[in-house]
Amino acid sequence: MNTPIMSFKHVSYLWDESKAAKLEGNEVDLLLYRSNILGADLRITNYGGGNTSCKTIELDPLTKEPVEVMWIKGSGGDIGTMTRSGLAGLYVDKLRSLKGIYRGIEFEDEMVELFNHCIYDLASKAPSIDTPLHGFLPFKHIDHLHPDAAIAIAASKEGERITEELWKGAIAWVPWQRPGFDLGLKLKETLDKNPGIRGIMLGGHGLFTWGDTAYECYMNSLEVIEMASSYLAANYGKSRPVFGGEKVASLSENQRKSQAAALAPILRGLASSEKRMVGTFNDSETVLQFINSHDLTKLAPMGTSCPDHFLRTKISPLVLDLAADADLSDVAGLKDSIGKAFQAYREMYASYYENHKHPNSPAMRDPNPVVILWPGVGMFSYAKDKQTSRVASEFYINAINVMRGAEAVSEYVSLPLQEAFDIEYWLLEEAKLQRMPKEKPLSRKIALITGSAGGIGKGIAERFVQEGACVVLTDIDQDRLNSAVAEFEKKYGKDAVLGVQLDVTDKKSLADAIQATCLKFGGLDIVVNNAGISISRAFEAHTDQDWARLNDILVMGQFHVSKAGVNILREQGLGGDFVNVVSKNALVAGPKNVAYGTAKAAQLHMSRLMAAELAEDKIRVNVVNPDAVIENSNIWEGGWAENRAKAYGIEVKDLPQYYANRTLLKESVKVSDIADAAFAFVGGLLSKSTGNMLNVDGGLAAAFPR
Template identity: 50%
Template sequence: MTHPAVADLVARSNRLGADPRTTNYAGGNTSAKGTETDPVTGEPVELLWVKGSGGDLGTLTEKGLAVLRLDRLRSLTGVYPGVEREDEMVAAFDHCLFGKGGAAPSIDTAMHGLVDAAHVDHLHPDAGIAIATAADGEALTRTIFGDKVVWVPWRRPGFQLGLDIAAVKEANPQAVGTVLGGHGITAWGDTSDDAEAASQWIITTAQAYLDAHGRPEPFGPVLPGHEPLPEAERRAKAAALAPHLRAIASADRPQVGHYTDSDGVLDFVSRARHAELAALGTSCPDHFLRTKVRPLVVDLPATASIEEIVGRLPALHEAYRADYTAYYERGAAQARARGEEPPALRGADPAIVLVPGVGMFSYGADKQTARVAGEFYVNAINVMRGAEALSTYAPIDEDEKFRIEYWALEEAKLQRRPQPKPLATRIAFVTGGASGIGKAIATRLAAEGACVAVADLDEAKAQAAAAEIGGPDVAVGIAANVADEAAVQAALAATVLAFGGVDIVVNNAGLSLSRSLFDTTEADWDLQHDVMAKGSFLVAKHFAQALVDQGLGGDVIYISSKNSVFAGPNNIAYSAAKADQAHQVRLLAAELGPHGIKVNGINPDGVVRGSGIFAGGWGANRAAVYGVPEEKLGEFYAQRTLLGREVLPEHVANAAYALCTGDFSHTTGLHVPVDAGVAAAFLR
């Protein structure tokens, strides 16, 4: 049975975590204290329930809580070796766990356990961090909150910070919380409602003061030529730039991207001081751990052409890498002077790229990480706006940033992450993806770690399939009439704006009309060639350009057919279009190979179950040709194969996945038969 304090804690955490202005994803932590019966002694024992390491308040459940014995946790003060060795205390928390202990305790556990209050919140609200990063934050704290909130100078999260806040609470019984310099806020209460009310009071009071006393235009006047572009023009420019930007963000290791053109971002990059302030970097530890210490800023106006921006990127990237490497080397030298050996440099590419008039591109190892990095930089912009409106933005100094970014504890957390899936960081575009073979391919690629754009003529079905596959951080549904060049270009734009680029292109869209030569009309011929021959050409043409612009290689896969090499009756238009696709594979393999792009095909046969083509009348026609009931068509196809097995969409998906892996890193121009063995369709 859930303890009442735990139920209140989870509900409070979810409410606080629901608003990104209150605390950001996976940021902050909350706790509650209460009494349970020790099953070993039968005696009551006082416990601390606190959000575990890496958890998120907005989605927190009881399983995400660490559970510790308070008597043992508080006893750690007697063996605390001092601030120079406080990292050792994190391992000591494991010796304080109650029972199985729940989630792993975080670095902030001491803050919650040592403060003498039943309920404690530690949050990263924009308004609170604005005060915390103001040059005169301590004086502002007194002015805004009186003696109800106490200033705590910057200190890295850890055991000593917990001791500091506990001492503040003891010395100031009238206080309901603190402002942590450069960092965030902490609040407490005798009940869960009291703690939540204290947190909200600090946040709303800070915001009200900012609104009433903040000066206008804290980022300076609008720079001529830097105004936000109209939405359609802005998004078209963002789509054109996305592959080039992903290329520089992925120089060390491939990244997934996210695009943001919110009003706050567009306003920031339009202002005279945006480059100056961006160079100061973020301050809250959760911010720069996600965004790196500072973004890459494109130093051209919104009026600059795409060609001008693309031409400028190599120099900007080189300068950014040099700057970040120098930051790392300075921090590493200071760490070694303290007798510490820092982790190796994790990569010198930007996680945030700002483009005046266009917006922000953020990057990470997956879509969620990229999206959250962007959300954190929006928080950072809000913090800079608030601090500059009241005072001067003064983030923590560079050495402290380095100590957190390359903290041994943070490195250990990174090392504990599960190994990435085989297709992690890869972005796939699958035509005809709402049903049959296309849906099976999209599902398999997503299951192996890829982000997937599910493209289909029916947008509603594409969106439903994407939702089933995993939702917007995994898959998006896109309308795509592959026979229309403008629609293909729009689908490319939607894909790169959703995920930052593209790595795998699957030409699967198709249809068939089973008719004899004499019954096949010119319209029948044109329709099938428009979708499969012309459509595949258009998709390959435009998506391959994005692959080339990224410089990351890639895969183009054609779902052709056994009919591309096998002559059967009453099938001239379909089979001729499939033969066209089959030869496109060879032609494009030769042309795109110098760019590291592999082009391969798959020749399925008789995929009846789940097939949109067979459900649309093709199955009935083929069954009539072969003289079998339509419901037996799959069995008929199976019995004529060498293996005697029916081919399902999942079997084609297996082949598509295999072609994208390193096992086929040196294979291009290949046609893989997935037909259970049709001798007449052998390629040799």
């Protein structure tokens, strides 16, 4: 039985002997298992960072002779979530034979195309640039990881000396060099000169470790990282306070959240000057220790060291010159002052591009900052989607850890700007970006849907998330909401959804929902007013309470939610959409329905008035009028179905068919039909439409608008 020979304080030992035993004899499955548990600990490697491999003996499908095959994470993958389809399988002898045609470091990029001629497994993912780094080393199992502790040593001024002294020669040192074929040859050369070593430290970059089995490789990686982490921990605050000590005091947690939520839409609007961005806010202790420190002004402009870090965070962050407790009520003033800081950053980035570009460099990318630091409050990150902005946040935390460690034992050294540029605008990286799938219609959009734990609201939310949106599910029923959120997270991932309990008649509940939305996603683009109830009674049976309740939820609820949404949309300055789910009852005088129909008519006309007034802000307001959507709807509870059946002189069980038969198309209206209509208004094809309504009722002549 495998038992760790040392205890771990700084990394997680996750090897499960019972799980591993089931994989015994299948080295590829053990590679995937090892990779996944390594990637589960962000202290060991960051999302998408590092690489893992194993070598096996397979039968050549043509010669039927045994051949050595290397299985390695393919281009653009993530070891923490990698599956069999994420691996590349290559003939080891063919890969190594490329050394005979290698023309030198200036011809690095042409070698990547040649990797395809070494493919053994035709279902392979595209081989990554790291392929030769693993291929020229003889070990059966290899880990290339980006642990914060190891990079802290690798990115310190005295990193080579520290590596030698700490591991007593068992870890060799290779100076910084961009990953590629030449670096693979240098790793092999280093091993040949230092037989018996257990790993190699790559200056400014990361760590290579290995073993004869998956478990030996795993343990070697953990032990080396643990030693680095322990060494750093023993030196924190030893010669001077961490990051020079605190310069700015943090606000309380509630104050930080309040300030961040208030500023996030303004930052999002500025960061979206080229394309809409989705945000992430982080105020962890690690972030606060850095942004509140005396060393912030020295270290932040230096940029990061590990290529994986700055590829996702840009060369450096934008630091806000704004008091943590600043009054944020003057939105115009904030947009002006922070806008100047953004413009200065864009000009800095453009200068960086112009001063370091090559004749064949790709065009300059979005010059806006990805990471924004607000001393006393926290860190914002903005990117094309929630996952990318979250990962950028995580990567910058990795960078903070690296700077903290390097400064504790030596002096932090970032990559030279030209080296940084050459990686950021590497033609191979550009090719990877060009291979990314086309964005969906609602990518980069954030949608809040009221009453979305079931029925129509849930259907709209699901259609929106399928089309690329981040969705905020809200409902007054917490249990129902929890169930819907769990379902969405399982199907679409936690980055795609936020659940917030919301009572549209309660302003405090609404304010909390808006704050949660801005903290999770950075802002808002689409509001769907869907929350509602129905009360069906004869005219004389209606009570004042019926009228008040319907008016509060349907009319005032739509008004208050819309008002809160408009504030966010105006702060962003990016336009936006309201889709108000009303009813055919806004147009048709049905029996025993006076309070509900009147409230629905008010919702419809309010929508027209909103469209007329908000158009100057590029905010569009449209209406979907459903009819008789029985599927998964709460509207039929509480006696409504019985009352409607009584009004029409039929039994409850016959209601669905009754509603279908009264339409021109003789078809029932489903939740998906309403979701399609809502998407039609926000999906891009009707971008010049506002103040309109779309009846989705199977065809009711009485509801024709004209």
